[in-house]
Amino acid sequence: MSETPAAQACAGSWTQPWLAAPLKALQELNARHGWSLCAAELRAIQAHFTKIQREPTRAEVETIAQSWSEHCKHKTFTSPVALREGKSTRRYKNLLAETIMAATRKLKAPWCLSVFQDNAGVVAFGERWALAYKVETHNHPCAIEPYGGAETGVGGVIRDVLGVGLGAKPVLNTDVFCFCPPDYAGELPGNVLHPRRTLTCVVAGVRDYGNRMGIPTASGAIFFDEDYRFNPLVFVGTVGMMPADAVISAILPGDAVVAVGGRTGRDGLHGATFSSASLAKDADQAAVQIGHAIMEKRVLDALLKARGQRLYRALTDCGAGGFSSAVGEMAARVQGKGGARVDLANALLKTSDLEPWEIWLSEAQERMVLAVPPKNLKALGELMALEGVEVCALGEFTSTGRIDVRYKDERLVDMDLDFIHEGLPKSELAALWEPPKQDPCALPRADGARCAEILRWAVANLNVCSREWVIRQYDHEVQGGTVVKPLQGLHHDGPGDACVIWPLAVTEDPSDFRGFAVSHGINPALGRLDPYAMAMACVDEALANVACVGADISQAALLDNFCWGSPKDPRQLGALAKAAEGCRDAALGFETPFISGKDSLNNEYVEPKGRANPIPGTLLISAVAPIQDIRKAVTMDLKGPRNALYLIGRASGAIGGSLLAEFLELSGGALPEFDAKAARDAYRRLGLAANKGLVLSAHNLSEGGLAVAASEMGFSGDTGVEIDLDKLPKARDAAGEAVLLFAESPGRILVEVATACEKDFLKALRGILVSRIGMTLANPVLRVIGLDGRILLEEGLRDLKARWQKTLPEKLLVALPGQNRGRK
């Protein structure tokens, strides 16, 4: 431990002159202290302090470093970007504002209550309530210490939702992972954990924190690819509920700066600046923390009580950057010029040997910062004491426009808020997008036996197979509102598209049957070929999933999470910009706004010799949509024999990025064209039809296309399926039977309708491309009629299900009971 740069920095005192220092000396300092500042930023700091004619203190530089970090400022995403594509160049002054945020601005959805400004996005839920949703990543900590990293990730996103407006009560946790396959047998450097271990420990961390907090973890996804072997991705999300009048908060000068919750210790210094750095061989160990769910639960309960009594005016979570970030952000929100005056001698500490700057920067977990009117301080202290939560008043918010931090008589920080929040120098970043070369690949022709082989391989594929081993570790039932569960069907083991939550635990009104559905879309395989198409497909998948359970996508909201390699590489940045453009166009096409987002860049492993291994550009789209009556929610399992099967949408012959392409070992492949407007209309109508009780089951066609979706619906309901490929609406290029069965064209949903309801169903979907492609059978088989009218394949669903179920436990080597000999 003592060899790490952070530890050296702790020990050495601050005697570094800045004003006269040459850039090289500053860069050396930067590397030693792990600030992750670039040359232009170091010069800007030097210029600022030259102007005010004094040396910066250590705490000041640290404050600036974390405020300007990728984690807090999203500096790449908000930078000017010149995107060169072919011979043309598009210029963005602020990439995020002109793509994703611009779509939201243009859509002007009245039910979006707070977008892109607070700790989470907030949408209306009926008239009295609001939903807050936030998804973020915790990749770097999970790579180093998976259990603690996952725990603190979950804890952090819960606090984000708790810290939005006046605070929302968490009602659902979500988790999405990207890992290397757990049976990876290749070489890994000594400090990189094996993916099997990363996966099991991350799952354990998410499980323990969510379960101990009493929040259901009911929605998620896992994507496996070997390019995540150095940098696993861990996305955690929380949905919270709050009264509609608690969405907006305001801080007045004179309010006390109050810290509640855990004590401050030396844990997790430099987590924020750490997010700007890529993982090198000697990762900074001080960035690791362990979560304390029970403490956070107490803070949560106490704060919700205090919110009820309006004891505080605003709050925020103490995340990356610690007090410096939380107090700094709140100071900027104070009415008037803003500002804060803080004496760190008032802070409650875990150990007494902390340097003052460490108190200011420590990222100790489970802490919140509140703005409290002085007259309420006593009442707040008493209320917190009842829950066993410690409170300390650090200082007060002011209207001086300055942030003024002392430790007794020692002045640590005395800076203009303007410089901290606006002083970041911006320079135009170069981005380049070149579409990968398309091999003209002949579309595969396959006979029945070959199609059956592909199907058996596809259901057992790591990216399709059952996630039951993971899901069953999570408590997805706590709070009693999980109406549509992550695993569905006759035996509660089918792969649901989305979960539906009935937030009765918050609304306490059993006559109110409104609920909401949450789902995700992720497709890095497609992103390798075309990030723009990936963004479109992800938005489509997330919205199709919530439409499948019967939610109303006309009031859906989206969240984006970008995980990318180094933005210094123009190709990486070009792909990122293309994905952002895809998000914008998908949002406009579906008329669904983005309400919150996050990005994690520099996800690459630099080998000792300097070769960088970036992750595949990964975009996670999360959707939340209201559902008018949870009693009408639909699951994906077939409900019985002799029902009609309808397919919404059209298959194209493009199989780029699909499982079929992987099976055939085609690296390129054409990408399907996608009409977001048509998909939007179809999903809206499907939601309405479900609300009328016309839909028995519905399942989105994702990995493995029609064949896998039909198999999943069949084996989840123990009901057979007969599909006639001749009845499929086809694009001109989709000729082969294998392509019809396995193409992953977006915008398609397979729906089961009772024969008595067919007429009404078709009426409800008038104007939508929907075709009757088959029937359900009593015999549990998947029977496919080929284009020639003969049976192409007939596979037993129980066998397919067994294959689908055993992949993950086998690869994880999860032992079965009774194997511990001598101990029976």
Place this chain on the structure above:
Amino acid sequence: MTKTNGKDQGNLLIQSRGNGKTAGAATYVVEVASKLGFNDAPGIALLGQMPSIGVCGAREVRVSSLYEITGRLSHSQMDILGRGLLCDPITQEFRLDLSASSSAFLIGPHWRVEVWFRPQVTDPVGESVCKAVADMGLPEPDGVRTGTAYQFVGRITQSQIEKVVAKLLANPVIHRTKVAQL
């Protein structure tokens, strides 16, 4: 006597050093394990994982929880703690002394690995135990640190055990470990 919280390179085992007769603060190590016949899920899981890193000789693995409690507590008060707080008396047993023999703890030759948090790492379970002890009306301990003990029976060499520790049990970023052959 081995020191529990200092340098940890020694191969000797942490020993319980409780002595209710001294007036000052004492340090005890409480070990909690599932009774013979009850499912030891972490042990079964670990046994299943070991072949994946090429360690196949193990016949049995047992996992127990460790609590290092420092405070002004007597031996009989520690007994109350063990029974009433740290173990589930139906499915688990505890011991304050490594030499205490019971069917829940291995007697024959085996490898023993202990994994503890490094001193500077937050130990939430330890903090909760501290509070819980006070809630039981006993003197609040000065500190509680938690750890895990793994016991391996079978044909395993020292280097194999070290491989298991490095690949499956401990992360040097937050853990320190001790290995001993008993």
